[in-house]
Amino acid sequence: xxxxxxxxxxxxxxxxxxxxxxxxxxxxxxxxxxxxxxxxxxxxxxxxxxxxxxxxxxxxxxxxxxxxxxxxxxxxxxxxxxxxxxxxxxxxxxxxxxxxxxxxxxxxxxxxxxxxxxxxxxxxxxxxxxxxxxxxxxxxxxxxxxxxxxxxxxxxxxxxxxxxxxxxxxxxxxxxxxxxxxxxxxxxxxxxxxxxxxxxxxxxxxxxxxxxxxxxxxxxxxxxxxxxxxxxxxxxxxxxxxxxxxxxxxxxxxxxxxxxxxxxxxxxxxxxxxxxxxxxxxxxxxxxxxxxxxxxxxxxxxxxxxxxxxxxxxxxxxxxxxxxxxxxxxxxxxxxxxxxxxxxxxxxxxxxxxxxxxxxxxxxxxxxxxxxxxxxxxxxxxxxxxxxxxxxxxxxxxxxxxxxxxxxxxxxxxxxxxxxxxxxxxxxxxxx
Amino acid sequence: xxxxxxxxxxxxxxxxxxxxxxxxxxxxxxxxxxxxxxxxxxxxxxxxxxxxxxxxxxxxxxxxxxxxxxxxxxxxxxxxxxxxxxxxxxxxxxxxxxxxxxxxxxxxxxxxxxxxxxxxxxxxxxxxxxxxxxxxxxxxxxxxxxxxxxxxxxxxxxxxxxxxxxxxxxxxxxxxxxxxxxxxxxxxxxxxxxxxxxxxxxxxxxxxxxxxxxxxxxxxxxxxxxxxxxxxxxxxxxxxxxxxxxxxxxxxxxxxxxxxxxxxxxxxxxxxxxxxxxxxxxxxxxxxxxxxxxxxxxxxxxxxxxxxxxxxxxxxxxxxxxxxxxxxxxxxxxxxxxxxxxxxxxxxxxxxxxxxx
Numbered sequence: 001x002x003x004x005x006x007x008x009x010x011x012x013x014x015x016x017x018x019x020x021x022x023x024x025x026x027x028x029x030x031x032x033x034x035x036x037x038x039x040x041x042x043x044x045x046x047x048x049x050x051x052x053x054x055x056x057x058x059x060x061x062x063x064x065x066x067x068x069x070x071x072x073x074x075x076x077x078x079x080x081x082x083x084x085x086x087x088x089x090x091x092x093x094x095x096x097x098x099x100x101x102x103x104x105x106x107x108x109x110x111x112x113x114x115x116x117x118x119x120x121x122x123x124x125x126x127x128x129x130x131x132x133x134x135x136x137x138x139x140x141x142x143x144x145x146x147x148x149x150x151x152x153x154x155x156x157x158x159x160x161x162x163x164x165x166x167x168x169x170x171x172x173x174x175x176x177x178x179x180x181x182x183x184x185x186x187x188x189x190x191x192x193x194x195x196x197x198x199x200x201x202x203x204x205x206x207x208x209x210x211x212x213x214x215x216x217x218x219x220x221x222x223x224x225x226x227x228x229x230x231x232x233x234x235x236x237x238x239x240x241x242x243x244x245x246x247x248x249x250x251x252x253x254x255x256x257x258x259x260x261x262x263x264x265x266x267x268x269x270x271x272x273x274x275x276x277x278x279x280x281x282x283x284x285x286x287x288x289x290x291x292x293x294x295x296x297x298x299x300x301x302x303x304x305x306x307x308x309x310x311x312x313x314x315x316x317x318x319x320x321x322x323x324x325x326x327x328x329x330x331x332x333x334x335x336x337x338x339x340x341x342x343x344x345x346x347x348x349x350x351x352x353x354x355x356x357x358x359x360x361x362x363x364x365x366x367x368x369x370x371x372x373x374x375x376x377x378x379x380x381x382x383x384x385x386x387x388x389x390x391x392x393x394x395x396x397x398x399x400x401x402x403x404x405x406x407x408x409x410x411x412x413x414x415x416x417x418x419x420x421x422x423x424x425x426x427x428x429x430x431x432x
Numbered sequence: 433x434x435x436x437x438x439x440x441x442x443x444x445x446x447x448x449x450x451x452x453x454x455x456x457x458x459x460x461x462x463x464x465x466x467x468x469x470x471x472x473x474x475x476x477x478x479x480x481x482x483x484x485x486x487x488x489x490x491x492x493x494x495x496x497x498x499x500x501x502x503x504x505x506x507x508x509x510x511x512x513x514x515x516x517x518x519x520x521x522x523x524x525x526x527x528x529x530x531x532x533x534x535x536x537x538x539x540x541x542x543x544x545x546x547x548x549x550x551x552x553x554x555x556x557x558x559x560x561x562x563x564x565x566x567x568x569x570x571x572x573x574x575x576x577x578x579x580x581x582x583x584x585x586x587x588x589x590x591x592x593x594x595x596x597x598x599x600x601x602x603x604x605x606x607x608x609x610x611x612x613x614x615x616x617x618x619x620x621x622x623x624x625x626x627x628x629x630x631x632x633x634x635x636x637x638x639x640x641x642x643x644x645x646x647x648x649x650x651x652x653x654x655x656x657x658x659x660x661x662x663x664x665x666x667x668x669x670x671x672x673x674x675x676x677x678x679x680x681x682x683x684x685x686x687x688x689x690x691x692x693x694x695x696x697x698x699x700x701x702x703x704x705x706x707x708x709x710x711x712x713x714x715x716x717x718x719x720x721x722x723x724x725x726x727x728x729x730x731x732x733x734x735x736x737x738x739x740x741x742x743x744x745x746x747x748x749x750x751x752x753x754x755x756x757x758x759x760x761x762x763x764x765x766x767x768x769x770x771x772x773x774x775x776x777x778x779x780x781x782x783x784x785x786x787x788x789x
Contacts (some may be wrong), residue, residue: 046572052566101518128610309743
C-alpha cells in the first residue's frame, strides 16, 4: 500500500471517455508506488497552474555521456524541500528497442519487472525518435536499472549533441513494398557509430532513419539528417490475375479517378490491349478481355501511389536499392527543412554494397563533425555552405536528380565553367 | 585502496531476429501483397503462399506496467507470443490463422484497447512528453491527445476518411511531435520574462544569443550582474532561448496558446512530401480537455471527410480545392499571420493569375 493520494480533480476528467487513459494507468501504479502518488500530485499542479515544473540536470551511467534524461521537481516547500518528495527525482532512461519495435511477451515482461524494481513502472512505447522511455527513476536507481536492462541485451539511446536512436519501418519483416533490409542497415549503422551515440561529441544531434519504400513510414525525409529510402531501378511488376480481379471489383471509373488520374507524372495510360506499346521500359497488364494498363517506367518517379491502391496487381521492381536524402530537421532555428537527394540510387544487397554505404555514412559524419557550427544541424550546414560544397566534402558527384530546377538567378561566378563541362562529359563517359 | 566494483556495460544494438513473429522470420523480405479484411486488420500474403494477420490496436503510449502485462497476457492467450509497436504507439499483434482474428479483437476491445488505425482511418496521435516529463513544456501533450482520441475513436475504428489521417501534438514550438495532416502545436504569444538574478549563474550567454533566430537577444548588465535583454519588437516568441536559459521563461498561463496546422505529409505518394501549414491560432490552452482545440480539429476533419475524394490526403484535397475554399468550408478565419514573411517566404505567395471565383 502506498501513501494517500493527492486530490486530482483536473486529471480525474481525463479518466472519462473511451480512449485508454494514461491517468488511470498512473493511478493503478499509485496503489503501491509512492513515486506514482507524487507524480500525480505534481502533474495535477501543472494542470492547475498550466505550467511545467521539471528542470533538467546532469546524470549518467558509468561509461556513457548521454542517454539519461534527468528531471528534478521544481515544486518546493518554503524550506526548500520537495513538495512531492517521492517524485522529486523522476529521471528517464532512453533504451533502444530492437529494429522495427518487435517484442516477445517474455522480454516485455522482464523489462516491466526491472522497471518496477528500480523505477516507477511507467513506460512510454515509444518516444518520437524511437526509444523506449522508462520514465521515473531516482538518481540512485538509474545505474541499477541500466545494468539490468543491459544484462538483458538492451543498450542506452542517444541524447544531446550525439548520434540519436534511429528508427526503421516494419519493412522486410512484414511488408511487400520493402526494397531493402531496413533492420540490417539500421543495425549496422548504429553499431558502427556507437561511440558517437553514447559519448556526445558532435556539433549537434544527428539522426538516421530507414524506410523500406517511398511511402516513408518512418518520416525520414522530414525527421532525419540521413534518410535511407528503398526504391528500385527496373520496371514495376504485375500480376495479371490480381489486376483482373481488382478491375472486376472496382471498375473503370475507380481506375481512372484513383489510379491513372493520380499518377504525378502521367506515366500511366489505359489502352486497348492490341495497342499497348512494346519496349524495355514499358510495363503492361491486361485488365479484362480488351483493355490493358500501360506504365512508362522511364517516367515513373516511384511515388508508390498505384502500388498502394492496386496492391498485389502492381508490385515493386526487382533491381532494388536505396535513395538517400540528407538534411531533414524540425523547426529550430531556420524553420523546418526537408532532406534533399544526395544519392539518387545505390544498391544495398551484397556485403560490398553495405561497405560502400557505411563508408558514405562515415564520410558524412566526419564532415559534419568537422564543419558544422555548434548547434547546427546538417540541413543548416548544407544551406550555409551550399550543396555543391557539401558534395565535394563527402566525395559525391553531382546529379540532376538532386534538384527541382536549375538556379533562377545569375549570382555566382562561373569562371570554372569549362572545367565543369569536362567533368560532366567525364561522368557521362564513365556511366556509359 | 580497492576501487568499488563497477559493472562494465556491454555496448551494442541488439539484433531484432529473436523478436520476430515466426511468420515474419520465415517470409523475411519475401512478401507479395496485403489487403485489409476489416478495419484494424492487415492480411499479408507471401510469395510462398504463407499468410499472416496483424491486428492493430490503440494504446495510451504512456503505459503503466499493468497495461503492458495485460497486453502480454492477451498476446499469449489469443495471439502467438509476439507483438510490435508502430511509430504512433499502436500495437500490432500477428496471428497465423484467420480464425484467431475475431477472438483476439474481442479480447482487446473487452480490455479497453480499441482496434483500428489501419488504411483510411484516423490513427493515434504522435505526441510529446508535455507536463508529465518535459523540462520546457507549454502544455500536456498526453492530455490533449486523450481528449482528442476520445472524440475521434469512431474514426479510429472505421475506415471512412478519404485517405489515412495522421495527427500530431507538440507541447512547444520546436514541434517534436512532427509533421502531420493535422498538427496541434503550442504557440507562444509573449516574449520571455527574464529573471535577471539567475541568468549569469545558469546561462552561457553567448550560446543563448546565438540561439535566437532573429538576433533579438543581446548581453547586458542589470543591477550590476551580467544578464541578457530582448528587443521585444524583433522577438518572434519562438521559445528557442528558453531551453539553454531557463531564467528566460517563455511559458505563461494565459499567453500560451494553441495553433493548428494542416497538410503535412511525409509520404512520397502522388505529390512530394509537404510540411504542415498554419490554419488556426490563438486557441486557449484549456486543460484538462481542450474543448476549443477539439472543436477546430473536429471541424477540419469533418470537412475533409465530406469533401475529399478517395485517396486524397489532407494536402492533396487542399491542393485541389485551393486555400480560399479551405478557409470558407472550414469556417476558419484567414488572418495576416498566415502570410509567410520568414526568409524565402515569398515563394508561398500566389505569383500567377490563378484565382478561383
